[in-house]
Amino acid sequence: MRVLALLALAVSLAACDSAAPSGGAEPLAGGATTVFDASGNGFSTPAPNLSAGDLALHLVGDAEFEATFVTAPAPVNGGLGPVFNNTSCIACHARDGRSRESLLLRVSQRGRDLNGGPLAADGFGLQVQDRAILGHQPEGTVQVAWTERREVLSDGTVVSLREPAYTIGRPLHALPSEVSPRFSRPVFGLGLLEAVRESDLYALARAQEAGGEVSGRPNVVWDPIEGRMRVGRFGWKANQPSLISQTVTAYSEDMGVSSPWALSASGEAEIDRETVEAVTFYTQTLGVPARRGVLDPMVVRGERLFASVGCASCHAPELRTGSQTGVAAVSNQTIRPYTDLLLHDMGPALADGRPDFGASGSEWRTPPLWGLGLTRVVNGAEELMHDGRARGVVEAVMWHGGEAEAARERFRALSREERDALLAFLRSL
Ligand code: HEC
Ligand code: HEC
Numbered sequence: 417m418r419v420l421a422l423l424a425l426a427v428s429l430a431a432c433d434s435a436a437p438s439g440g441a442e443p444l445a446g447g448a449t450t451v452f453d454a455s456g457n458g459f460s461t462p463a464p465n466l467s468a469g470d471l472a473l474h475l476v477g478d479a480e481f482e483a484t485f486v487t488a489p490a491p492v493n494g495g496l497g498p499v500f501n502n503t504s505c506i507a508c509h510a511r512d513g514r515s516r517e518s519l520l521l522r523v524s525q526r527g528r529d530l531n532g533g534p535l536a537a538d539g540f541g542l543q544v545q546d547r548a549i550l551g552h553q554p555e556g557t558v559q560v561a562w563t564e565r566r567e568v569l570s571d572g573t574v575v576s577l578r579e580p581a582y583t584i585g586r587p588l589h590a591l592p593s594e595v596s597p598r599f600s601r602p603v604f605g606l607g608l609l610e611a612v613r614e615s616d617l618y619a620l621a622r623a624q625e626a627g628g629e630v631s632g633r634p635n636v637v638w639d640p641i642e643g644r645m646r647v648g649r650f651g652w653k654a655n656q657p658s659l660i661s662q663t664v665t666a667y668s669e670d671m672g673v674s675s676p677w678a679l680s681a682s683g684e685a686e687i688d689r690e691t692v693e694a695v696t697f698y699t700q701t702l703g704v705p706a707r708r709g710v711l712d713p714m715v716v717r718g719e720r721l722f723a724s725v726g727c728a729s730c731h732a733p734e735l736r737t738g739s740q741t742g743v744a745a746v747s748n749q750t751i752r753p754y755t756d757l758l759l760h761d762m763g764p765a766l767a768d769g770r771p772d773f774g775a776s777g778s779e780w781r782t783p784p785l786w787g788l789g790l791t792r793v794v795n796g797a798e799e800l801m802h803d804g805r806a807r808g809v810v811e812a813v814m815w816h817g818g819e820a821e822a823a824r825e826r827f828r829a830l831s832r833e834e835r836d837a838l839l840a841f842l843r844s845l
Pocket of ligand 1: 505506602603
């Protein structure tokens with residue numbers, strides 16, 4: 417296994433050398449955490465540079481990520497609910513990617529909580545839990561109605577866009593004023609994004625401001641683990657500052673499972689500290705799939721167009737990680753995530769009207785595009801954007817507005833050949 421990986425690494429480095437548009441060697445997507453698996457397991461492979469001890473911890477976390485929780489009392493994995501959205505991490509992050517199963521509604525009422533975050537809606541809290549254990553009632557059902565509209569590209573190609581309108585059926589409480597649908601995202605490569613220095617993100621924001629067309633800024637959010645405000649990185653609005661806080665929140669909100677950081681109403685922790693830490697470590701140390709076909713002239717041309725059309729201003733090709741305590745594998749790597757981790761105003765068509773700390777109702781965090789080309793292989797479908805509305809990359813781009821409107825219009829104006837090249841590049845990610 418290790419020998420094969422090294423061989424693939426050597427081959428790919430040689431390939432990158434001649435493919436890089438600038439003439440230099442293009443770094444591997446995830447630096448030393450890059451994995452060479454373009455199959456359905458492409459998002460599920462541990463980083464190859466883990467020490468034996470770290471790999472063992474990763475595997476413990478893997479088992480916990482897949483564990484199905486049940487109603488207490490139970491010998492293992494009890495504590496589900498009473499209300500919840502799903503029974504395991506993997507149910508919503510299928511093969512460590514995304515799935516329709518994951519769709520949930522974040523809710524709040526107008527105003528702010530004590531830390532500047534969304535104000536919990538009476539009864540619901542911050543999320544509609546649409547399932548419940550025996551003897552309890554779900555908080556409501558999730559209902560969706562779609563409207564279709566058409567966009568025409570400059571070469572005459574028609575793109576059909578479907579817009580969802582979500583409502584809460586059979587609500588258990590008074591309907592909240594703010595509702596925001598969310599799809600899950602892949603969970604690989606996240607330790608690397610966590611290890612990018614805050615100062616680098618602020619530097620990116622300053623460079624964008626000086627540069628003109630786009631103007632991203634970091635979200636600054638409350639960190640419930642460290643008890644302070646800091647830069648947010650995870651979730652579609654970057655409202656989570658760290659993977660441990662994301663994990664703690666996923667257990668308590670998505671599964672109704674309490675932990676030492678989020679005790680139950682009766683002051684109980686249904687999972688221990690070690691479990692939370694192992695699952696967190698798992699999400700910190702999944703490897704990033706290597707690009708494919710980097711030598712293909714069409715892909716090389718597409719990469720240039722990605723920059724000239726303006727996609728790369730937000731989907732920043734290259735970042736550098738700092739040193740991350742306890743996660744050696746992700747420290748000091750040059751990575752190609754295609755995100756700046758910053759918030760951008762994406763216009764009214766994507767707006768959810770639900771502010772989240774520094775993010776306004778129309779701002780979203782640039783999502784990483786690494787692994788994009790394997791989405792269909794891993795998850796069987798492409799359901800892109802924060803609510804899964806886009807059934808492919810072209811639809812995703814045509815939804816871009818606000819700060820990305822100029823890039824979208826340059827995309828619309830591409831010739832068919834240019835568009836095919838850009839799409840070939842995106843498939844190589
Ligand atoms: C009910 C479905 C569901 C379950 C169960 C669930 N997640 Fe998620 N997960 C989501 C959704 C939806 C998002 C996006 C949330 C947002 O942006 O507000 C997400 C986001 C994430 C992210 C951030 C990804 C990124 O790119 O920013 C991580 C990490 C994550 N989940 C880990 C976990 C872990 C660990 C568990 C189990 C403890 C878990 N999730 C359970 C639905 C789920
Ligand atoms: C102003 C910043 C900005 C620019 C410019 C931009 N994007 Fe995005 N992109 C975003 C944000 C923010 C989202 C998420 C929006 C949402 O989910 O509502 C996104 C989402 C996407 C997605 C869906 C990713 C996923 O995981 O669901 C793709 C694909 C994408 N962009 C490709 C492109 C391409 C190609 C271009 C150039 C034509 C481009 N973007 C230009 C900010 C930008």
